[in-house]
Amino acid sequence: MAGGFQKTMMKAFGATDHLMTVVSVTDITPGFRRIRFSAPTMIDGRETPTASYIRLWAPDPAEPGKVHQRGYTLVEPDATTGEVSFDFVLHEPMGPASGWAAAAKPGDTIAASYYMFHKFDPPEDPEGYLLMGDPAAIPAINAILGVLPPEAQVVVILQAHAPDDALIPIGKHPGAEVIWTGPGTGALAAAVPVRDWSNWYAWCAAENAAIKELRAALNRVHGFPLSDIKHAAYWIRGKAMRLRKETSGRTDEEAVEAAPSASAVPSTAAAPSAAAATRSGPARRPRWRSQGGEELLASLRWKLRAAGLMQALVSLMQLAPLLLIAELGRRLLAGETRWEALAPLIFWAVGLFGAAAMLSAGLMLWLHAVDARFGYTLRLSIVGKLVRLPLGWFSERNAAAVHQAVQEDAGRLHYMVTHAVPDIVAGIVTPLAVILYLFTVDAGLAALLFLPLIAFVALLSHMMRGVADKLAAHAEWTKRATAAASAFIEALPVVRVFGGDGRAVRGVLDGQAAFLNGWQRPMAGRKVASQLAIQPPAFLLLIMAVGCWRVVSGGLAPADLLPFLFLGTAFGTQIMAAMYGFVPMREARQAARRIGKLLEERELDRSLAHRDLPPGPLGLRFDAASFGYRPRRPVLHGIDLLLAPGTLTALVGPSGAGKSTLAGLPGRFHDVTSGAVRIVAGAEEIDIRELKPQALQRAVGFVFQDVRLIQASLRDNIALARPGATMAEIEAAARAAQIHERIQAAPRGYDSVVGEDARLSGGEAQRLSIARALLADPPILVLDEATAFADPESEHLVQKALSALLGQRTVLVVAHRLHTVVQADCIAVMQAGRIVQRGRHAELLARPGLYRDLWQAGGETRKAS
Amino acid sequence: MIVSALLPAEARPRLVPYLLFAAAAAILRAAAALLLVPLLGELFSPDPRGALPWLGALAASVVAGWVLERHLVMRAFDLGFAMMTSMNRRLVDHLLAVPIGWFGAERQSQAKRALAGAVPELFASTVNLATLASISVMLPPAIGIGLLFVAWPLGLAALAAVPLLFGALLLAGRLLRQVEADYAAVSEAAAARTEEFARSQLVLRAAGRIGVDGTPLGEALAAQRRSGLRLLWFTVPGTLVFSLAMQITLLALVAMLAWMFASGMTDAARTVALIVVVLRFLEPLNTLSELFPALEGAYGAAGRTLAILDVPAQTRPQIGARPGPPAIAFTHVGFSPDGLRVLADISFTVPAGSTTAIVGPSGGGKSTILSLVARLHDADVGEVRVCGHDVRSYDPATLMDQLAIVFQNVQLFEGGIAENIRVARPEASDAELHAAAAAAGVVEIVERLGGWDAPVGEGGAALSGGERQRVSIARALLKDAPILLLDEATSGLDALNEAAVVTALSRFGQRTVLIVAHRLETIARADRILFVEEGRVVEAGSRDELIAAGGRFAAYWTHRQAARNWTFAQEHS
Missing domain, CATH: 3.40.50.80 (Nucleotide-binding domain of ferredoxin-NADP reductase (FNR) module)
Incomplete structure (x- = not known):
């Protein structure tokens, strides 16, 4: 390979191409060759997403100087050595890249460009x-x-x-x-x-x-x-002899983008x-979850099409007066001075302006009405979906999904319905109508209006050379700056306490600024040149220069210049506006897709739920109950556990053992993936999936750590499950839950509203939720013991309330402090999704095992005092 | 005004020349428009060749305009770059001086957005928008003034239309923004209700509340729909006012020209040429209306950035005091942020080498006392002395060097555990770091996460509350400062966690310790106890003294003793 070739090549492709040197060649199979390259400018520590690839510029075997591009996946990139491998398939007939690879030996060089396009980025949790x-x-x-x-x-x-x-x-x-x-x-x-x-x-x-x-x-x-x-598409059959310039655009845009x-x-x-x-x-x-969005938008489709048509009409009507004024000018130049000949033009112009304004207003009104209705239905269907999802779905992550759907995505759809469609239609119809009309006036001059656009594209593509690399670096800097700013702000209390000076964030921000300066400054001049090319003065000069020449040489009637001067100068800016209009449209589609996905989430299966609650005391049985959040990754493995009516069962074990997940099963937070959870009523056992929702809710009550008060009066908060409860019943529950006095002390007593004039501490909110459970009076109770010591100062009150709540119910406690459950009828010790030990406190303590270890670890705490 | 506030002092003098150049560029564009009058006049005459010199003049002014505008963009780039670098520096400096108490969750994200989002956005706007926007603002008046010399009645009318058109542009912007803001407010309310509804599903379903009718959510959704419909009637003027103003101006000016033609003031060719000039006169306003949303965005970004700089910073002395022996003293300290009294007339001392426990019901102001020692807030009245001097007389770094702090809500930053601990003393050796980590029981967390550099997630999300506090204790251990401020965790530590935390804390034997205590063991170990309730110290003394006194602490102690022996047990009748 001649040295001159390299130089020509690098010059031709600009600075973003990287030169790679062969380090070693390994044949993995007879037709599969791995070549290790040294490419320090490319493998420089930047992110290399899975399955990302480069474009290799393979020299043409027949014609020196010509090169062909092929995509190759990065294999084992190593930022410390700056080395990377590529695998080549060597088949006859060989293409230029495999031909090059077949002859490659250490020391050979080849050029490559870096692309980040091919990130492997599947949707969340595909099947x-x-x-x-x-x-x-x-x-x-x-x-x-x-x-x-x-x-x-x-x-x-x-x-x-x-x-x-x-x-x-x-x-x-x-x-x-x-x-x-x-x-x-x-x-x-x-x-x-x-x-x-x-x-x-x-x-x-x-x-x-x-x-x-x-x-x-x-x-x-x-x-x-x-x-x-x-x-x-990595390669194209029958097109071995393609030049770089021919291929780069097409394969990237048509075949590579998603x-x-x-x-x-x-x-x-x-x-x-x-x-x-x-x-x-x-x-x-x-069915694909990703398609929910399309269905969502389907109801809007014809309305948006109609709106588009109407907007097209409005745009034409807004353009027409300019034509009329041009015609007015033409008649004036023709020597027309009679008012009767000129007046109709002016009246028509005024009339059309007025009509277009009215029509435009009507369109706006209609679209807003459509949007109000669509938005309302959309939000109702989201809310309707929420009540059908299993309780376990409502995690932190999914709370963010709800937020995204109702706050941000709904807003994007609002924008799409009310603005994006008319904007796009106007952006396309106006320049199209202008150019068509100008072609009828003078085709030659009209065709010339594309010159500034061509200049714009040429300048832009010159500017865009090598921009993929820069854009990737820009994205990288933005990411780093955002991360550094977040880290700085979040760590600020710590940084301040430990006397930091924000050196890290300053470094990143300075780096970002230096990068922007190095990249954008040389480009700024070119950028402004490309923009000036499509602004009115450029068109004005073009029209006048060519127009003068054609008029002087007698090829054009002077009056024919008028439509160009009236309509042609803004042509470039109008085209630009049309191009920008598509961005919100694409965002709206993505928004619809996310909302659609939410609406496609798997619902709680209530098809079996038909039974009512049997009378009498109730117990609970976990029968080989297994559960996993993802398929084939169980969190609970075949749990067998019987909670006899009226007994107290405690779940203990290290965090992450699956205690809370198990405790949620009786409330159908999630449905078991195999096995069953059953309500035990005498000799009868009923799968909880067969119980009507209200029956299950009456049977099993929860008092959890995360207390949710709703924004309503304290009375309503207590009576949530029994809206018909009398004041005496509510007060009795509040007294038993040790919260009555606190409520009386609030400004409006039981009528004080949470978040307005009733501000409850953690322990007080706990007691209120206990009062709520007392009033609901479920035969089976699941509770999280952590409730008891969220607020140590009022702990004894919470404990009193809890003692009152336990009554003679069937209780399942998720315990964190072992000594609170020493009296339990059964302690189930959990580890990694299994029950590893079970029995009463004394029995468990008597034999070696996890329980005794946990007890001793906790016991040290108390001995220390 | 806002622009010069964004710029660093040394770049401000460059603003005026930039604007003068922009005016020159606008005059060149105006000249190109006005040259059309003689040019078209000649072109429409029997001998169109007379137009050629004027065409030369037009070409000269357009090309000169290009050169000037290119130069302007480079000047704008310099200004934008100076703004970006200085603003980054100013923001970081300022955020380091703002009282920590200022940062709530909301304000944190505000500061993040300013730092990583607003500043680059402002830079981009300066480079891409500023030049075109300033020229477009100056161009219509420039053409209007030029017209005075060509056809004075038309010039007067055009100049009269200028404020009208700009007014319409701003009014339309304001109307639409108002409508969108109203709509957004109602949407946000409905969305917040929906989110609350999602979060409260457990409670609501347990209560058998499944529908939305008649609930606050149902009302919010219906209200949103109603307001969407109501806003309809405000949207229309917003969308129409500007385009109507433009069209009316165009028609009025054309009508005026028709009148001038009819009254013989101008000939046909000149009239037609003047119509073309009128269109040029209106063109920049269209450009501005297209730029308007972007300009408004930039304006908003500027406002958000400057708002951060407006947050009052803590004062710092010229010469910092030199710390004495590690004691703490409060004299008549009061603290009432936003007019809400949190602490009133607090006085106490913690002698060097002793341990004082602050005890009392939640919401009584216990944690606030610690934050005043660390000067996360400044007291409104009274004096907080640390190591012999008022906290305000220290250089902040000196004060912080005296303190090791373990607070209740521990925030970790993204990165590894080692990195999170090392922040306490960046120069510490690996051995020291590992020793501190081992003492605080962090090693097990490291093993669970898979390494010292394994990411802890945003804010430390991969760790439980107890684990985060252990990391914080490791920081304090590594820092090895003379005074320890500690807010005991109350969140659900499990049995193993609690043992590890207590073991780690017992290593702070020999230092001055001020601790917000919840555990009886900790309280028992303290030399002195302050019982704090409703922002006041209601009792102070050793444990035995206070129990003997039989006051608030004694009752508290009895309750706590009873609570620790409580167990879950049903009534068995």
Whole structure:
């Protein structure tokens, strides 16, 4: 490889291309070669997401100076040595990259550009992962297999181009099923088994045509929404001789980005298996959670289309007066001076202005009315969803999801309905109408109006050269600055206490500023040049210069210049506005998608719930109850536990043992994944899933650490479960819960409103929630002992209240301090989701085991005093 | 005004030349527009060749404008860059001087947004928007003034229209912003209710409350719908007022020209040329209305940033006092943030080397006493002395060097555990760090998380409350300061955690200790006890003295003794 070649190449591609030097060459199989490169400018400690890849510029074997680009996945990047490997598939006929690799030896160099596009970023918790590709995709698939959780279901479909391909090592994953298929464009598509792929995530990378066919088959035959298929075309059959300039744009935009237009999919599903699969057909229509958003927007679709049409009309009507004024000018120049000839133009102009204003106002009103109705229905359906979700769903993380849905996403949809659609339509219709009209006036001059736009694009693309690298760095700096600012602010109390000076955050912010300066300053001049190209003065000069020349040479009537001067100068800015209009639209779609996902969350199955509560004392039985938040990752393993009526059972064990999860099962916070939880009534046992919701709620009461008071009067808070309770009953419960006196001391007594004139301390809120439970009077009670010492100063009052609450109920206590449960009828010691010991305090203490260890550890505390 | 407040002092003098250059650029654009009058006049005449010199002049002014505007953008870049670097520095400096008490959750996120979001946004706006926006503001009056020399009645009318148009632009912006703000407020209320509804599901379902009708949530949702419909009638003027003003101005100016033509003041060619100038006159206003949301965003970002700088900082002395022996003394200290009395007339001393426990019901002001010692807040009246001097007379770093602090709500920052402990004394050796960690029982947490550098999550979310407090104790141990301020955790420590914490704390034997105590063991060990209730010290003395006195503490002690022996047990009748 000539030294001059490198230089030319680097010059041609700008500074963002990286030169890599071959360190070693290893043949993993006869047709699969791993080459280790030294690439210190590329592997410089920046983030390299799973399955991210570079573009390799492979020299053309026949024509020196020409290069071809190919995508390669980063294998084992090592920031300390600046080394990275790439795997090459060596097949005849060889493409330029594999040809280069076949001849590569240590010391050889090759150029590459860094792309971050190909981040492996599946939706949260898909049902499984379908990974597909040809040998070129194996490095990426191996990288993905390395990061998938071990309990995930994975199907890998690989296409062998040569018999040796099957020897290429595939990454190990416990849940992976590997299917090999033969060569041929449709082979991958044909190899996808027919099954229910609902909520699976598909990732594929192969030859361009094979990918197109595969996507079509996944979408049409197997039901995958295009948004749940991530794909990349690494190479294109029959296009070995492509120049860099031809390829870079097309492959990146059409094939690499995640959400291409539907037109990229061939209109006929050609795969042979496609027809077969359609015949047999999946048993039920598969569903993807990600599609909830589409259904959400479906109800709006025709209304938004109508609004778009109306806005198009308004835009045209707003444009028409300018045409009329141009016509006025034309008549004036023609020597027309009669008022009768001029007046109609002015009246029409005024009339159209007025009508457009009225119509525009009407459109606004209508859209807002549509939005108010849509927003209301949307929020009602979210709320309606919330009451059908299992209680266990309401975690911190999901609270954030609710917040996102009702606060932010709902707002984005509001903006979309009321503004985005008219803005986009106006942005497109106006310049389109202008340019069409100007073409009818003078096609030559109208065509010239595209010149500034071309100049703009040229300047912009010149500016954009190498911008991918800079954008990645910019994103990295933004992330670092945000993280540093967060860390600084959060740690401020600590930093201050320990005398810090914010050195870290200053360093990052200075670094970010220096980066922006180094990147943007040279660009600022070019950027302003590109913007000046599309601003009115540029158009004015262009129109006048060409116009003068054409008028002087007699090619254009002077009056024909008028429409251009009236309408043509703002053409560039209008086009820009149209381009920006799509951003909120895309955000709204994503918002709809998130809300749709929320609405698709798995609900509590109430289909069996038909039974009422039997009379008499109730007990509870956990019968081989297992549960896991994710499939194949159980948190509770086959718990057997009987709570006889009227007994007290304590759950003890280290944190993370599953105590709270188990305690939530009787309230159907989550449903068991196997086994059952049963209510014991005499000889009869009823699965709690068969109880009507109200019956279950009457049977099992909870007093938990996290007390929720609702924003209502203290009286209503106590009587929440029994709105019909008399004042005497409420007061009796409050007295028993040691909170009556405190309530009396509040400004309006029992009528004081929480958060307004009743501010309760932790211990007081606890006692109020105990009063609530007392009044509800459930036969089975689940409580968290931590309630007792959230507030040590009023602990004895809480304890008194608890003693009153226990009564003769069947009780399950999650205990943190062992000495509070020494009198329990049964202590179940939990560890890692299992009950490892059970018995009374004395029995457990008498034998070695976890309980005795815990007791002794706690006992030391007391001895210390 | 707001712009010069954003700029560092040394960059402020550059603002005026920038604006003068912008005015020059606006004049060049105005000239290009006005040159159309003679240019078109010649072009529409029988011999259009006379237009060519004017075309040359037009080209010259456009090209000169380009050169000038490019130069302006570079000047704007310099100003924006100076603003960004200085603002970063000023914000960090200021945040380090703001009383810690100022930072609530809300304000924390406000400060984060200013630091990482607003400043880069302001930089981008300065670079990308400032030049075009200033030229667009100056251009209409410039054309109006120019018109006075070409066709004075039209010039007068145009100048009269300028305030009208800008007024309409601002009014439209304000109306729409008002409507959106009202709508957002109602939405937020409904959203907050929905979130509360989600959080309260356990309670609500236990109460059999499943529907939303008649609940506060149902009302909030209905209110939102109603207000959405009501706002309709305000949206319309907001969207129409500016475009109507533009159209009326255009028609009025054209009508005026028609009148001038009819009365023989101008000929046909000149009239038509003047119509073109009128359109040029209106064009920048359209540009401004497109830039308006971005400008408003920048204005908001500027306001948020400056608001942080407006938070009063704590005073610091010119020359810091030198600490004496580690004692603490409060004399008649009162503290009433936002007019709400938290502490009143507190006086006590903690002699060097002794331990004092603060005991009392929750909400009585116990933790606030500690925060005054650490000067997280400043007392309103009275004096807080640490190591012999008023806390306000120390350089903040000197004061902090005297204190090791373990507070109740421990916040960790994202990063590893080692990093979180080392902040206490960055120069400590690994051996010292590990010793402190071992003594505080942090080693088990490290093992559970998988290493000293394993991330603790945002705010330490991967750790339980007890674990976070242990990390905080390790910090205090590593720091090894003469005075320990400690707020005992009351959150649910499990049995193993509690033992580890108590063991770690017992190592603070020889120092001066002020502790908000909940555990009886801790209280028993203290040399002196302050019983604090409703912001006052109601009893003070040794444990035995106070029990003998039979007052508030004695009752408290008895209750606590009884509580510790309580067990869960049902009534068995």
